[in-house]
Amino acid sequence: xxxxxxxxxxxxxxxxxxxxxxxxxxxxxxxxxxxxxxxxxxxxxxxxxxxxxxxxxxxxxxxxxxxxxxxxxxxxxxxxxxxxxxxxxxxxxxxxxxxxxxxxxxxxxxxxxxxxxxxxxxxxxxxxxxxxxxxxxxxxxxxxxxxxxxxxxxxxxxxxxxxxxxxxxxxxxxxxxxxxxxxxxxxxxxxxxxxxxxxxxxxxxxxxxxxxxxxxxx
Amino acid sequence: xxxxxxxxxxxxxxxxxxxxxxxxxxxxxxxxxxxxxxxxxxxxxxxxxxxxxxxxxxxxxxxxxxxxxxxxxxxxxxxxxxxxxxxxxxxxxxxxxxxxxxxxxxxxxxxxxxxxxxxxxxxxxxxxxxxxxxxxxxxxxxxxxxxxxxxxxxxxxxxxxxxxxxxxxxxxxxxxxxxxxxxxxxxxxxxxxxxxxxxxxxxxxxxxxxxxxxxxxxxxxxxxxxxxxxxxxxxxxxxxxxxxxxxxxxxxxxxxxxxxxxxxxxxxxxxxxxxxxxxxxxxxxxxxxxxxxxxxxxxxxxxxxxxxxxxxxxxxxxxxxxxxxxxxxxxxxxxxxxxxxxxxxxxxxxxxxxxxxxxxxxxxxxxxxxxxxxxxxxxxxxxxxxxxxxxxxxxxxxxxxxxxxxxxxxxxxxxxxxxxxxxxxxxxxxxxxxxxxxxxxxxxxxxxxxxxxxxxxxxxxxxxxxxxxxxxxxxxxxxxxxxxxxxxxxxxxxxxxxxxxxxxxxxxxxxxxxxxxxxxxxxxxxxxxxxxxxxxxxxxxxxxxxxxxxxxxxxxxxxxxxxxxxxxxxxxxxxxxxxxxxxxxxxx
Ligand SMILES: Cc1ncc(C[n+]2csc(CCOP(=O)(O)OP(=O)(O)O)c2C)c(N)n1
Numbered sequence: 001x002x003x004x005x006x007x008x009x010x011x012x013x014x015x016x017x018x019x020x021x022x023x024x025x026x027x028x029x030x031x032x033x034x035x036x037x038x039x040x041x042x043x044x045x046x047x048x049x050x051x052x053x054x055x056x057x058x059x060x061x062x063x064x065x066x067x068x069x070x071x072x073x074x075x076x077x078x079x080x081x082x083x084x085x086x087x088x089x090x091x092x093x094x095x096x097x098x099x100x101x102x103x104x105x106x107x108x109x110x111x112x113x114x115x116x117x118x119x120x121x122x123x124x125x126x127x128x129x130x131x132x133x134x135x136x137x138x139x140x141x142x143x144x145x146x147x148x149x150x151x152x153x154x155x156x157x158x159x160x161x162x163x164x165x166x167x168x169x170x171x172x173x174x175x176x177x178x179x180x181x182x183x184x185x186x187x188x189x190x191x192x193x194x195x196x197x198x199x200x201x202x203x204x205x206x207x208x209x210x211x212x213x214x215x216x217x218x
Numbered sequence: 219x220x221x222x223x224x225x226x227x228x229x230x231x232x233x234x235x236x237x238x239x240x241x242x243x244x245x246x247x248x249x250x251x252x253x254x255x256x257x258x259x260x261x262x263x264x265x266x267x268x269x270x271x272x273x274x275x276x277x278x279x280x281x282x283x284x285x286x287x288x289x290x291x292x293x294x295x296x297x298x299x300x301x302x303x304x305x306x307x308x309x310x311x312x313x314x315x316x317x318x319x320x321x322x323x324x325x326x327x328x329x330x331x332x333x334x335x336x337x338x339x340x341x342x343x344x345x346x347x348x349x350x351x352x353x354x355x356x357x358x359x360x361x362x363x364x365x366x367x368x369x370x371x372x373x374x375x376x377x378x379x380x381x382x383x384x385x386x387x388x389x390x391x392x393x394x395x396x397x398x399x400x401x402x403x404x405x406x407x408x409x410x411x412x413x414x415x416x417x418x419x420x421x422x423x424x425x426x427x428x429x430x431x432x433x434x435x436x437x438x439x440x441x442x443x444x445x446x447x448x449x450x451x452x453x454x455x456x457x458x459x460x461x462x463x464x465x466x467x468x469x470x471x472x473x474x475x476x477x478x479x480x481x482x483x484x485x486x487x488x489x490x491x492x493x494x495x496x497x498x499x500x501x502x503x504x505x506x507x508x509x510x511x512x513x514x515x516x517x518x519x520x521x522x523x524x525x526x527x528x529x530x531x532x533x534x535x536x537x538x539x540x541x542x543x544x545x546x547x548x549x550x551x552x553x554x555x556x557x558x559x560x561x562x563x564x565x566x567x568x569x570x571x572x573x574x575x576x577x578x579x580x581x582x583x584x585x586x587x588x589x590x591x592x593x594x595x596x597x598x599x600x601x602x603x604x605x606x607x608x609x610x611x612x613x614x615x616x617x618x619x620x621x622x623x624x625x626x627x628x629x630x631x632x633x634x635x636x637x638x639x640x641x642x643x644x645x646x647x648x649x650x651x652x653x654x655x656x657x658x659x660x661x662x663x664x665x666x667x668x669x670x671x672x673x674x675x676x677x678x679x680x681x682x683x684x685x686x687x688x689x690x691x692x693x694x695x696x697x698x699x700x701x702x703x704x705x706x707x708x709x710x711x712x713x714x715x716x717x718x719x720x721x722x723x724x725x726x727x728x729x730x731x732x733x734x735x736x737x738x739x740x741x742x743x744x745x746x747x748x749x750x751x752x753x754x755x756x757x758x759x760x761x762x763x764x765x766x767x768x769x770x771x772x773x774x775x776x777x778x779x780x781x782x783x784x785x786x787x788x789x790x791x792x793x794x795x796x797x798x799x800x801x802x803x804x805x806x
Contacts, residue, residue, distance in 0.1 A: 065401050068350065069338060080343050111530065118527035124347040124367055124402045 053109030057086065058133040059140060059210045060117065061218060062102040065125040066092050073123060074102055083108060083116050087142075087185070089207040099127070105185075105208050130218050137213040143206045144188045149176040150199030158198045165191050176201075225354045225385040226251035229318060232361035233262050235394045238289050240265060240280060240655050242273040246293025248320025248333060251385035265655055265684055268676035270297050272648040274304020275674070278313045279652025282635045283610055285438060287314040287368050288652065294320045295333030298340070298379075303642060305344040305375045310639025311461060312436055314373035316364050317341075323383040324352055337379045346374030352381070354389035362397040371404030372525040373436055404524060408541030408549060416496070416520045416537045417553045423494035424565035425572075426454040429477065429506075432461030432638070433499015433523060435631040437543035442631045444547035445498065446470070451554060452561050455573060457485035459500050460623055461638045468627030474573065475582075478506040479774050480620040483581035483783055484573050486772075489514050490780035491572070497521040499543045502532040503639070512779030522546045581772040581785050582624055589740040593618065593693045593764040596744065597625040597665065600691060603748045605629075608660040610653045612636065614646040614670030617699035617770040622665040644673030650688040651681055661689070661752065668694040668721055671759075678731040681757040689751050689758045692724060695766045703769045706794055708776075708803050728759035737761040769794075777802025 064070050071090055078085050086105040093101040106116060113131070120129045132138035146167070148158045155177075162169065162179050165187070171178035176199075181191055185208060192203060212218065223231065229252050233241065242265045245253045256264050267273040270292045277288030288308075292301055298319045308315045322331040338350045347367050349360050357380065364376045420426060428449060434441050442465045449456050449472050456466045457474040466473060475482035477489055486508075489495065495517045500506070507513045510532065519535040521528075522543060529538035539546055586595040597618075611626055612635040613619040619636055628634050635653060637645040646664035654662040664671075671692055681688050701716040725735030734754045738747035744762070751758050771786040775797040784797050 069342065069348070072339070073342060076343055111534070115527060115531055118529070118531075122371070122404075122525060122527055124399075127401050 053111070055107050055109060056113060056133070057105065057107040058113050058131055059138065059208065060104045060106065060120070061130045061132055061210060061212075062104065062120055063127040063129075063218060064100050064102060064123075065127065066098045066100040067125055070100070070125045071102070073125070074104075074120070077119055077123070078104075078106070078116075081119065083112065087207040089209055103208055103210050128218060130212070132210050132212060135212055138210050139213060140184055140208050140210040141182055142185050142188055142208050143180065143182045144192075145170070145204045146179045146181060146192065146195060146200065147176060147202040148179065148195050148199045149201045151175055154198045158195060161191070161194050161198075167191065221391045222388055223391050224251070224388050225351075225357050225380060226255045228354070228357045228389075228391045229361065229380070229385070230255045230259060230262060231391060232358060232394075233289065234259075236287070236362070236365050238262055238287075241289040241291055242267055242276040242280070242652065242655075243291030244268075244270050244273055244293065244297060246295075246297050246320065246333070248294035248297075248322060248382050249291060249318075249385075250320075251382065252291065252318070252320070252380075264291075265651070265680065267648065267651075267680050269674065270300035271303050271644065272651070272674050272677045272680065274301050274315070274317065275307070275642070275645050275648035276652035276655070276677075276680075277315050277317070278304060278308050278311075278645075279612060279635050279649030280656050281308075281313050281315055281652075282435075282649070283632050283653035284656045285632060286656075287316055287365055290315065290317045292317070292319055293333070294322055294337065295335045297333075298335055298337040298377075301377075302340060302344055303640075305341055305377065307637055307640040307642045307645065308375035309344055309346065311637065312373050312432060313375065314368040315375040316361075316368050317375060317377045319377060319379045320385070321350065321379045321381040324381045325383070327381065337377065341377045344375070345377050346372075348377035348379065350379045350381075351384055354384050354387040357384065357389070358392035359397060362392070362394045363399055365394075366397060366399055367402055370402065372433075372523075372528075404542075405540055406524070406542040406545045408522065408539040408546035410549060412537055412539050413546060413549045414553055416539060417550060417557070417559060419494055419518055419520060419537065420452065420454075420496065420554070421559040421561070423454075424562055425488075425492045425569045426452070426494040426496065426561075426566075427474075427488045427492040428454055428456040428466075429458075429489060429495055429497045429500055430456060430462045430465055431459040431498065431500025433501075434462055434465040434543050435499075437499060437524075439631070441465070441499075441542075441544035441547060444544060444551055448547055448551050448554070451551065453563075453566055454496075454561065455488055455570070457481070457488065459503070459506055459638070460636060462500065463623060463634045464628035464631040467629040469629060476623050478503075479508070480624065480770055480772065481774075482624075483579050483772055483785060484576035486774065486780040486783055487576045488573055492517045495519045497523075497535070498547070499523060501525075501528045504532070507532065508774045508782075509777055509779045512781075514780070579785060581783070583786055584768075586741065589742060591738065591741050591744055591762060591764045593621050593695065593768050594625055595741065596691075596693060596762050596764055597621050599744055600663070600665070600748055601626045603745070603752065604661055604663065607752075608657070609633065610635070610650070610657060610660055610662045612646040612649040612653065612662070612664045614664070614666045614673075615641045615643045615700075616667040616670055617695075617703065617768075618665055618667045618670075618693040620700075620770045621693070626665075643667075643670035647671065647674050647677045647688070647690060648680075650690070651677055651684075651686050654681075654686040654688050655684070658686075662687075663689045663691050666690050666692045667699065668692055668696060668724075669698045669718055672722075675727070678728070678733055678757060678759070682732040685756070687754065687756050687758075689754070689760060691751070691760045692762055693764050694721070694724070694761050695764050695768065696721060697766060699768075700770070702767075706769070707798055711795070724759045724761035728757075731757075733757040733759060735759050735761070737763070739763045773797075775802060776805040
């Protein structure tokens with residue numbers, strides 16, 4: 001089972017893709033300083049002023065026992081406690097051991113991120129939580145299937161850009177293509193933005209899968 | 219040990235194997251096979267309640283007064299939904315409870331069958347963990363896992379939802395041996411390096427304070443003993459949350475009284491001005507901290523807790539020690555002794571001097587004059603008359619709860635049961651029934667409010683049936699006093715729906731249930747009436763008519779800091795009306 005959520009689309013200005021994108025990229029740290037950067041305590045009725053905390057994006061890898069209800073528990077934790085889910089993917093990874101891996105991309109102040117990890121760790125069915133953003137050496141990928149409809153110049157341009165992004169054509173009719181594209185989330189976002197005026201009609205994305213570099217397992 | 223038996227037999231067998239002697243429940247179609255098994259044995263005694271919420275709180279009271287896991291058994295659909303409040307209550311207050319619910323047969327799940335509800339879905343956020351059992355061969359293991367999860371780490375409620383066909387089916391029963399949980403292994407030993415660092419901080423402290431919570435009680439009698447020893451060894455002052463009362467005795471030399479919104483002036487000021495705070499099994503709840511950005515601004519904070527998510531949640535601490543209170547205190551005490559640490563006597567003497575000046579403000583003062591019974595006086599008399607007995611106190615929620623916490627001196631842990639985190643009106647009477655079930659010979663008193671008691675009044679019938687002589691001591695002010703107090707503070711004294719126009723005659727009501735009704739209206743008749751209540755053999759409703767408009771002080775008004783308490787002598791009408799500013803009004 002694969003499940004994917006996305007938060008509200010972020011309005012970003014996107015640079016054109018680099019040909020070498022996807023190889024050897026370092027860990028991404030998405031830090032944002034909002035307001036005066038003063039740290040506030042999270043989670044109290046007394047912290048009623050708007051949070052002015054720095055927000056960070058983190059990718060968490062959660063190894064769980066694949067019991068019914070575990071996904072609902074994890075999602076319920078995020079919605080019930082008001083944490084953000086930017087992306088969430090789940091799939092069984094070790095069949096005999098009955099284990100699944102949940103990858104969550106979330107954002108929040110450093111204190112909230114710590115709290116999310118602690119909340120996840122104390123769940124009964126959770127084996128291990130790894131913060132791939134903190135460990136610093138991880139690779140993140142997403143796969144997207146993208147349907148573009150058009151003819152004439154737009155169709156040619158779509159194909160040309162797909163080539164530049166190394167997207168594969170996996171279905172075609174005389175008036176449409178379905179592209180398959182793998183890469184980091186921002187690469188896929190960029191491609192979609194470019195396809196918009198060229199007849200983008202439908203997208204299906206897997207959400208982020210992530211793994212640490214090097215020989216060690218989590 | 220594996221044996222063949224039906225699912226329903228497994229339920230009873232698992233209870234026996236877990237040493238369960240009493241369960242609280244209410245039958246229905248989806249649990250009839252289990253009830254049939256209960257009928258055919260004698261080891262597990264079933265207490266029939268009058269509403270499933272009562273079963274849940276009774277299990278909580280049972281658990282809290284014994285340190286054991288409380289067990290409730292209810293049917294599917296409405297039986298399960300009626301359990302949601304006690305489950306949430308137990309989750310907030312870390313009470314170990316196993317709740318077994320019946321479910322429609324597996325092939326009917328999802329068909330909107332009669333009395334079907336998504337029990338595991340509904341109770342997921344209200345439980346530490348829950349299970350829907352689909353195969354009878356898993357049932358034994360799951361039941362034993364359920365007990366393990368409920369009592370280990372930070373204790374909490376769990377639900378095991380058992381479809382009716384699984385109760386009828388025959389399979390292999392797995393006993394409690396070799397039930398090792400695959401993923402859940404909470405850390406009990408604290409990190410020695412951190413404990414050492416904490417001890418060093420404590421040794422250098424000039425104005426230290428112990429801030430203890432329900433976690434000390436949950437950790438067990440050993441934690442209480444070690445806490446007392448550590449307090450004696452260091453000479454530091456100690457305060458506690460509502461949930462932690464009794465871990466350190468109220469008669470102890472170093473006791474500051476309860477802290478928090480209705481805590482004492484000395485406890486809250488000590489928290490505000492201290493230089494080293496040692497939080498033990500407490501979770502920095504908003505009722506405790508007051509305004510966070512002004513919470514104990516100058517202190518280094520040590521926090522011992524078994525729940526990793528409690529450390530650094532609301533308040534950043536300097537040394538977080540993850541572990542069980544008893545284990546950590548044992549190491550802490552050993553290190554304190556072996557390294558020959560001594561508290562800074564001179565600094566400590568100065569600190570106690572400051573504390574004595576705060577004490578001199580007598581923040582719990584009230585005036586009892588004439589024949590109108592002041593609620594504080596009623597609790598004080600109740601305390602004096604019951605302190606030398608083995609007494610268990612439960613409460614409902616409201617002013618009476620705070621007065622009970624302020625004026626009843628607890629000397630032992632597990633003697634005080636109250637709904638702290640969720641603040642559930644209707645908790646006290648069923649909780650008292652639970653405590654009385656475990657301690658037949660003890661005196662069990664529910665200190666109640668006139669509004670709260672009506673929320674689970676039907677449980678009087680349970681008490682009468684099972685000959686559980688619980689005493690309900692109602693501080694009857696005819697108001698939802700705590701609501702009225704807030705309306706006075708925040709809403710221009712407009713007392714919207716906080717006056718109960720038509721209260722029942724509690725004496726007649728007691729008699730209608732087959733219990734005993736007692737009323738006291740004058741201060742001069744209070745002592746005799748309390749004596750009569752204590753002497754009564756059966757359940758009692760005691761209608762104690764108290765001053766209608768008394769308010770609960772001292773108080774930290776919403777949005778204020780610990781050192782901005784409203785004291786009783788300052789609480790004039792004008793001060794009350796202005797105590798909370800516009801910003802504070804938005805808070806709860
Ligand atoms: C189930 C539930 N509903 C509502 C409340 C909100 N509430 C808190 S205290 C209170 C009034 C309690 O009145 P009473 O039992 O008479 O106690 P008093 O404050 O007068 O001592 C209310 C309604 C609650 N805590 N629990």
